[in-house]
Amino acid sequence: MRILLGRASARYKGRIEAELSPGDIVLLLRDPAQGGDGSALLFDRAVGVQPRNWMPAGSQITEEEWSKKKIKGRMLLEHLSRGESLEIFWHRLEEELFLPSSLATELSRFGAEEEFSDLLAENLDMILPGLDLIQREYRTGVGPIDILAFDGERPVVIEVKRRQITISAAYQARRYVEALHSEKHFEQRAKAILVAPSLARGAKEWIENKRNIAFVRIGYEDLRS
Amino acid sequence: MRILLGRASARYKGRIEAELSPGDIVLLLRDPAQGGDGSALLFDRAVGVQPRNWMPAGSQITEEEWSKKKIKGRMLLEHLSRGESLEIFWHRLEEELFLPSSLATELSRFGAEEEFSDLLAENLDMILPGLDLIQREYRTGVGPIDILAFDGERPVVIEVKRRQITISAAYQARRYVEALHSEKHFEQRAKAILVAPSLARGAKEWIENKRNIAFVRIGYEDLRS
DNA sequence: CTGCAAAGAGGCGGC
DNA sequence: GCCGCCTTTTTGCAG
Numbered sequence: 001m002r003i004l005l006g007r008a009s010a011r012y013k014g015r016i017e018a019e020l021s022p023g024d025i026v027l028l029l030r031d032p033a034q035g036g037d038g039s040a041l042l043f044d045r046a047v048g049v050q051p052r053n054w055m056p057a058g059s060q061i062t063e064e065e066w067s068k069k070k071i072k073g074r075m076l077l078e079h080l081s082r083g084e085s086l087e088i089f090w091h092r093l094e095e096e097l098f099l100p101s102s103l104a105t106e107l108s109r110f111g112a113e114e115e116f117s118d119l120l121a122e123n124l125d126m127i128l129p130g131l132d133l134i135q136r137e138y139r140t141g142v143g144p145i146d147i148l149a150f151d152g153e154r155p156v157v158i159e160v161k162r163r164q165i166t167i168s169a170a171y172q173a174r175r176y177v178e179a180l181h182s183e184k185h186f187e188q189r190a191k192a193i194l195v196a197p198s199l200a201r202g203a204k205e206w207i208e209n210k211r212n213i214a215f216v217r218i219g220y221e222d223l224r225s
Numbered sequence: 226m227r228i229l230l231g232r233a234s235a236r237y238k239g240r241i242e243a244e245l246s247p248g249d250i251v252l253l254l255r256d257p258a259q260g261g262d263g264s265a266l267l268f269d270r271a272v273g274v275q276p277r278n279w280m281p282a283g284s285q286i287t288e289e290e291w292s293k294k295k296i297k298g299r300m301l302l303e304h305l306s307r308g309e310s311l312e313i314f315w316h317r318l319e320e321e322l323f324l325p326s327s328l329a330t331e332l333s334r335f336g337a338e339e340e341f342s343d344l345l346a347e348n349l350d351m352i353l354p355g356l357d358l359i360q361r362e363y364r365t366g367v368g369p370i371d372i373l374a375f376d377g378e379r380p381v382v383i384e385v386k387r388r389q390i391t392i393s394a395a396y397q398a399r400r401y402v403e404a405l406h407s408e409k410h411f412e413q414r415a416k417a418i419l420v421a422p423s424l425a426r427g428a429k430e431w432i433e434n435k436r437n438i439a440f441v442r443i444g445y446e447d448l449r450s
Numbered sequence: 451c452t453g454c455a456a457a458g459a460g461g462c463g464g465c
Numbered sequence: 466g467c468c469g470c471c472t473t474t475t476t477g478c479a480g
Contacts, residue, residue: 001251001270003228005324015473016336023330026226026253030271037272045226045326046255047262049279050460052332054473056274084473095322099230101270105248107277111241113456139479142392142427143454162456166469167367171396172455200468202367240458275475279458309458338471364464368469387471391454397470425453 001036001101002029006093010042010053014084020052022091031061035101040077040086055079055086111220113162119223120160120195121147126223127193127216131156140179143172155180155190164198165215170206173213197222226261226326227254231318235267235278239309245277247316256286260326265302265311280304280311336445338387344448345385345420346372351448352418352441356381365404368397380405380415389423390440395431398438422447 004027010020026043030036037057044052055077062076066089073090117136124131124147131149138148147158157180159165159173173192180190191212194203197219207213229252235245251268255261262282269277280302287301291314298315342361349356349372356374363373372383382405384390384398398417405415416437419428422444432438 003251005322007328009330012473016334018335018473019333021331021333023328024324024326025330026228026324028251028268035271039272039274041268041274043253043266044330045324046260046329047264047282048460049264049266049281050472050474052330054274056473056475057272097230097320099249099251099270101249103232103248104271105234105250105269105277106246108244108246109241109458110243112458137479142431144479164468167400168393168397168469171400172393175392175396202468206367237458243458275457275459281458281460334473337473362464369464389453393454427453 001034001099002031003027003095003097003099004029004090004093005095005097007091008042009089009091011087011089012053012085014079014082018053022089025052027088029061030057034098042086042088053086055084056082058082059084059086111162113160116162116220116223117146117160119220120158120218123223124149124158126218127158127195128156140176141183142175142179145176151191154188155186157190157192159192159194161194161196162220163196164200165194165196165203166200167202167206169196170194170203170213177212226259226324227256228252228320228322228324229254229315229318230320230322232316233267234314234316236312236314237278237310239304239307243278247314250277252313254286255282259323267311267313278311280309281307283307284309284311336387338385341387341445341448342371342385344445345383345443348448349374349383351443352383352420353381365401366408367400367404370401376416379413380411382415382417384417384419386419386421387445388421389425390419390421390428391425392427392431394421395419395428395438402437 009022012018024045028041030039032038038059039057040055041051042053059077059079064074066074070091071089075088077086134148138145145157146160149156157176177190177192194215199215234247237243249270253266255264257263263284264282265280266276267278284302284304289299291299295316296314300313302311359373363370370382371385374381382401402415402417419440424440
């Protein structure tokens with residue numbers, strides 16, 4: 001990885017167009033020539049979890065010395081197949097570092113939605129006693145159902161959110177109910193149960209007068225005990 | 226901004242739990258003491274547009290010398306009000322840089338959805354001749370309608386996507402149509418027009434037999450000419 | 451490659 | 466603060 005420090009401006013063209021005014025920045029470059037993935041990240045030094053500009057993995061780097069007004073150098077990063085480019089104009093280059101990367105990191109996550117859903121599938125009784133698991137990630141033409149179960153003969157679409165059910169998630173569940181009806185022809189019309197530790201107000205109001213959509217409040221902590 | 230280079234492992238606790246195995250990394254720290262926003266970003270040197278770990282703006286830093294087995298130092302980043310923490314264990318610290326930030330960057334974007342929607346609102350005839358603009362960002366209980374218009378006496382919900390209409394966007398539009406019906410009591414039932422340069426297959430099939438939802442293919446390029 | 455959903459999403463605007 | 470949405474979202478997965 002290369003790190004370049006200095007004052008620069010930039011221009012991105014591709015999915016949108018963007019212009020970055022001159023400022024003190026940090027540029028991380030992962031040159032494929034040194035084992036990097038060809039990605040680039042440009043950060044303002046003071047603020048922002050998100051980079052100001054970036055380029056995806058697979059980009060190529062061209063560098064030019066340049067002495068045009070205050071600009072001392074120009075870098076062109078291109079991702080041809082995606083039609084994206086980022087030009088960086090160095091007004092002042094303070095430092096440049098070349099860092100070897102001999103040991104790669106690996107990240108393990110615990111407690112994301114997949115695990116929540118796993119635990120829930122093993123404890124369907126916490127949602128509604130007597131539910132029978134049919135399938136996880138049951139495919140429909142409008143997306144996969146987190147958990148498909150039966151309440152007696154009636155199909156039950158279970159939509160799981162680790163944080164909160166929003167109006168969008170409520171509609172997501174409804175979409176699956178309708179898809180089961182039109183694509184799969186179960187004998188009984190499906191109902192939906194939304195499971196999360198929290199329910200957004202808009203969703204709460206929307207499901208209030210719906211008879212075939214219910215909310216059950218369960219969080220990750222409830223399942224671990 | 227501080228940049229720390231070396232080999233480290235890390236542990237995150239908060240919204241989930243995560244463990245990062247030891248590897249060669251770059252750590253960007255924005256110490257509030259030096260005018261930073263209190264955010265932190267930890268990158269693998271070889272891969273990843275996304276950081277392996279990070280902390281949001283407003284985090285505090287505690288540092289300890291440590292000599293426990295191979296670990297030479299420990300940093301604790303905490304965001305108390307959000308209940309998040311990131312521990313970084315330095316196995317080897319190669320370099321540390323302190324960078325002033327006297328000039329902040331500013332970013333201007335062109336061609337994002339807001340601009341697309343602006344142009345569209347000024348050229349409603351491209352969607353359907355005779356449409357009358359009522360309001361942008363028309364608020365309903367289930368979210369704001371991008372553009373509300375009238376086709377004669379009939380309300381028209383126009384949902385704009387800069388890239389593609391997916392099944393989720395199609396349902397979003399339907400939600401607004403239903404909200405107009407139940408909340409606003411227009412004399413005629415609203416219809417929806419989905420506008421984007423592309424239509425996902427699932428959405429295409431879903432709207433095919435809907436009489437009150439249509440798709441019109443328009444992209445940013447069409448509007449600029 | 452397309453389509454769809456999750457993400458420790460982040461960030462913005464409205465209420 | 467909550468809520469809903471857009472993002473140069475990124476990432477992952479399945480068909």
